[in-house]
Amino acid sequence: MAYQVFIDGEAGTTGLQIRDRLANRDDIQLVQVDPARRKEPEARREAFAAADVAILCLPDDAAREAVALAEGLDVRFIDASTAHRVADGWVYGFAEVAAGAREAIAAAKNVSNPGCYSTGAIAIIAPLVAAGLVAKDEALSIIGVSGYTGGGKAMIADFDAGEAPAHFIYALDQHHKHLPEIIARTGLTTRPVFSPAVGNFAQGMAIQLPLQLGGGRSLATLHQALADHYAGAQFVRVVTAEEAGPRIVPTKLNDTNMLEISVHGDDANGCANVIAVLDNLGKGASGAAVQNLNIMLGVDEGAGL
Ligand SMILES: NC(=O)C1=CN([C@@H]2O[C@H](COP(=O)(O)OP(=O)(O)OC[C@H]3O[C@@H](n4cnc5c(N)ncnc54)[C@H](OP(=O)(O)O)[C@@H]3O)[C@@H](O)[C@H]2O)C=CC1
Numbered sequence: 001m002a003y004q005v006f007i008d009g010e011a012g013t014t015g016l017q018i019r020d021r022l023a024n025r026d027d028i029q030l031v032q033v034d035p036a037r038r039k040e041p042e043a044r045r046e047a048f049a050a051a052d053v054a055i056l057c058l059p060d061d062a063a064r065e066a067v068a069l070a071e072g073l074d075v076r077f078i079d080a081s082t083a084h085r086v087a088d089g090w091v092y093g094f095a096e097v098a099a100g101a102r103e104a105i106a107a108a109k110n111v112s113n114p115g116c117y118s119t120g121a122i123a124i125i126a127p128l129v130a131a132g133l134v135a136k137d138e139a140l141s142i143i144g145v146s147g148y149t150g151g152g153k154a155m156i157a158d159f160d161a162g163e164a165p166a167h168f169i170y171a172l173d174q175h176h177k178h179l180p181e182i183i184a185r186t187g188l189t190t191r192p193v194f195s196p197a198v199g200n201f202a203q204g205m206a207i208q209l210p211l212q213l214g215g216g217r218s219l220a221t222l223h224q225a226l227a228d229h230y231a232g233a234q235f236v237r238v239v240t241a242e243e244a245g246p247r248i249v250p251t252k253l254n255d256t257n258m259l260e261i262s263v264h265g266d267d268a269n270g271c272a273n274v275i276a277v278l279d280n281l282g283k284g285a286s287g288a289a290v291q292n293l294n295i296m297l298g299v300d301e302g303a304g305l
């Protein structure tokens with residue numbers, strides 16, 4: 001018998017991408033809702049009742065409402081929104097980042113999918129903190145650039161209409177919605193400065209962590225700590241600066257569930273930059289949701305990816 005999966009918000013950017021990834025799966029059947037009723041609470045509760053797992057691809061408020069609507073039902077949730085990423089009772093769905101994370105996802109009723117920038121930032125910072133190469137109280141800066149699909153249907157429409165600039169920097173007030181989960185999942189005690197930007201390309205993302213070298217922190221020790229942490233990981237790879245090349249292109253991993261990390265700089269002048277590249281719609285959203293679904297169902301983690 002196939003698992004029943006309901007994608008709430010199936011018509012949105014993330015939802016459509018998840019549907020595509022599940023379309024050819026024999027082990028999964030999608031719970032369908034009449035498109036005309038897709039926002040009606042009663043129709044959604046019926047869908048939750050029919051589903052083994054519901055994937056929420058909704059604005060935060062609608063995701064919270066979905067969980068309330070499903071009160072008393074057996075359905076398990078994967079929430080792609082920001083609503084539950086630091087909430088009690090929710091497991092953070094980043095299998096590669098911490099010991100025991102995969103097992104916790106497998107056993108969870110409710111899994112929160114990481115944010116796109118957060119995926120890159122946490123992927124770099126958490127292992128470096130664990131290895132003692134970044135202190136929890138170190139003053140860090142994180143720089144990100146995303147394709148415009150990261151802004152959902154509204155931002156896509158702006159760019160498609162030619163009404164958006166080629167590039168803009170935002171979240172200037174230092175309250176980007178990903179900061180709470182980045183802090184919670186890395187254990188940082190000093191709030192990092194986070195500077196995200198959007199470029200005029202549809203999908204793809206790069207996150208940079210500039211670091212000063214010295215005191216045991218060199219290009220080699222940074223690379224080695226990350227390579228050791230992700231050894232054997234199916235969807236995270238750590239490559240050398242030479243392999244990454246002299247220009248890091250955010251679109252490099254589009255349409256994959258991969259995340260690639262590389263360490264750049266010069267020991268002689270003491271400056272480094274650790275860079276993660278991923279597809280904001282892949283490992284940053286829909287790919288990660290399918291990976292988490294596979295882990296929750298106990299099937300091949302890479303199925304459909
Ligand atoms: N885009 C990205 O790169 C990423 C997005 N996310 C998260 O995923 C979630 C969805 O984002 P995204 O796909 O980009 O957003 P979109 O705006 O593209 O899609 C959201 C969908 O939700 C639907 N919707 C809104 N309210 C309700 C409701 N009450 N009941 C049912 N459906 C509703 C919308 O309907 P309608 O079509 O009528 O507008 C739309 O189809 C967000 O929380 C976002 O933060 C996470 C990681 C990355």
Ligand SMILES: CC(=O)N[C@@H](CCC(=O)OP(=O)(O)O)C(=O)O
Nearest residue numbers: 080081082115116146150151198
């Ligand atoms: C380009 C852009 O606007 N990106 C969004 C983040 C992507 C997204 O929608 O958020 P989650 O990954 O948290 O779900 C933003 O900065 O708010």
